[in-house]
Amino acid sequence: MNMPRPPSSPAPRGLFTAVAVAWTLLVAATLVALPLALADRLPDPVASHWGPSGEPDGSLPLVASAAVPLAVWVVAAAGGLAAALRRRAFPRAAIRARAAAVLGWGGVFTVGLQIISLGANLDRARWQDASGIGPPLVVVIVLSLAAGALAALAARRGGDDTPPPEAEPPVRPEIGLDPGRRPVWVSSVSAPVLLALGCVMAAAGVLLFAGTLAGQTRRPVEVGLVLAFAGLVVIALSTVSVQAGPEGLRIGFGPLRWPARRVPLDRIERAWVEERSPLDVGGWGYRGLPGRATIMIRGGECLVVAYRSGGRLAISVDDAATGAALLNALLATARP
Known part of the structure; x- marks a missing residue:
C-alpha cells in the first residue's frame, strides 16, 4: 500500500520576490539620493580612492561617483534576482540563500562604502583634502558580511519546494546522417x-x-x-x-x-x-x-x-x- 506523500512546504516565492525587489530599489534610490542631497557640500571631483598610507590618491567627477556604484549594484542585483527566481532554481533553499546573501551583502557594502566615501569628502575644498576611511571601512565590511549571513538564513525558510509539474518535452528523433553531406x-x-x-x-x-x-x-x-x-x-x-x-x-x-x-x-x-x-x-x-x-x-x-x-x-x-x-x-x- 502506497502512503500519500505529505505536501512540501511552499517556498515563499511571492514574499521573496517582493522583499528582494524592494531592497534592490531602496539601495538604488539611496545611492542616487545621497550624492544629490550633499552635492553643495562636496568638492567636484571627489576623492574616490585611498592609498595604503590612508591619503586619497584618486578622484572621480561627482556624477561618476554616484553612477558607478549604482551601475555595479544594478548589475549585481539583477543577476542575483534572475538566477534565484528561475522556475527550476527557486524551489531550492540553497539557491535562494545564495541570492539573498549576495543581495544583503552587496547592498549594505555598496551603500556603506558610498557613505564613508562621501563623509570623507564632506565640506572639503578639494578632493586632496579628504580624510581617511580605514576604520569606517572595517565597520562596513563587518556589517555587510553580517547582513549577507542574516539574509541567507531568512531566505532558507520554507526549505526545498517541489517545482510545479511541467509538460514532458517532445521526444526528439535521432539525427540521421546522409552519406556525402557535411552536417553542421x-x-x-x-x-x-x-x-x-x-x-x-x-x-x-x-x-x-x-x-x-x-x-x-x-x-x-x-x-x-x-x-x-x-x-x-x-x-x-x-x-x-x-x-x-x-x-x-x-x-x-x-x-x-x-x-x-x-x-x-x-x-x-x-x-x-x-x-x-x-x-x-x-x-x-x-x-x-x-x-x-x-x-x-x-x-x-x-x-x-x-x-x-x-x-x-x-x-x-x-x-x-x-x-x-x-x-x-x-x-x-x-x-x-
Whole structure:
C-alpha cells in the first residue's frame, strides 16, 4: 500500500520576490539620493580612492561617483534576482540563500562604502583634502558580511519546494546522417548586460588612462590599462557561438567569435543536455578549470560534452539538444 506523500512546504516565492525587489530599489534610490542631497557640500571631483598610507590618491567627477556604484549594484542585483527566481532554481533553499546573501551583502557594502566615501569628502575644498576611511571601512565590511549571513538564513525558510509539474518535452528523433553531406550545427547566445558592462569598463579604462597621461588624476597608468583589459575580457565573455560538425566542437567568444577554442571529435566521449544556473557554477563567464569547466552566459539549457580523458565542458547555448544529438551521431559513425 502506497502512503500519500505529505505536501512540501511552499517556498515563499511571492514574499521573496517582493522583499528582494524592494531592497534592490531602496539601495538604488539611496545611492542616487545621497550624492544629490550633499552635492553643495562636496568638492567636484571627489576623492574616490585611498592609498595604503590612508591619503586619497584618486578622484572621480561627482556624477561618476554616484553612477558607478549604482551601475555595479544594478548589475549585481539583477543577476542575483534572475538566477534565484528561475522556475527550476527557486524551489531550492540553497539557491535562494545564495541570492539573498549576495543581495544583503552587496547592498549594505555598496551603500556603506558610498557613505564613508562621501563623509570623507564632506565640506572639503578639494578632493586632496579628504580624510581617511580605514576604520569606517572595517565597520562596513563587518556589517555587510553580517547582513549577507542574516539574509541567507531568512531566505532558507520554507526549505526545498517541489517545482510545479511541467509538460514532458517532445521526444526528439535521432539525427540521421546522409552519406556525402557535411552536417553542421551552429548556435549562439549573448548576455546584453555583460556586453554593456564590458563596454562601460573598457571606455572607463581608456578615459582613466587618458586622464592620467593628461595629469587630470593621480592614479597609476596601470589602473586604466587593467580596467580597459578587464572590459575587453567581459566583452569576450558576453557572447558565445558554438559550432558542431565532423571536426568536433568550435567555441567562439565575443561578438567577433574570436578568440576560439576547438575540441576535436576524437577527444569527445559523448554529449548531453543539462539545466544549470549561474549560482550552480559560481557566476557568469568561464567558471572552473580546464578539463571541468562551464561557460555560463545565461542560466538554463547547457550543452555538456564529456572528454575521453574524463573531463567535462558545459556551455550555456540555445538549442543544445540538437547539438548534442549531432555530436552523438557523429561519434557513433566515427566509432561504430
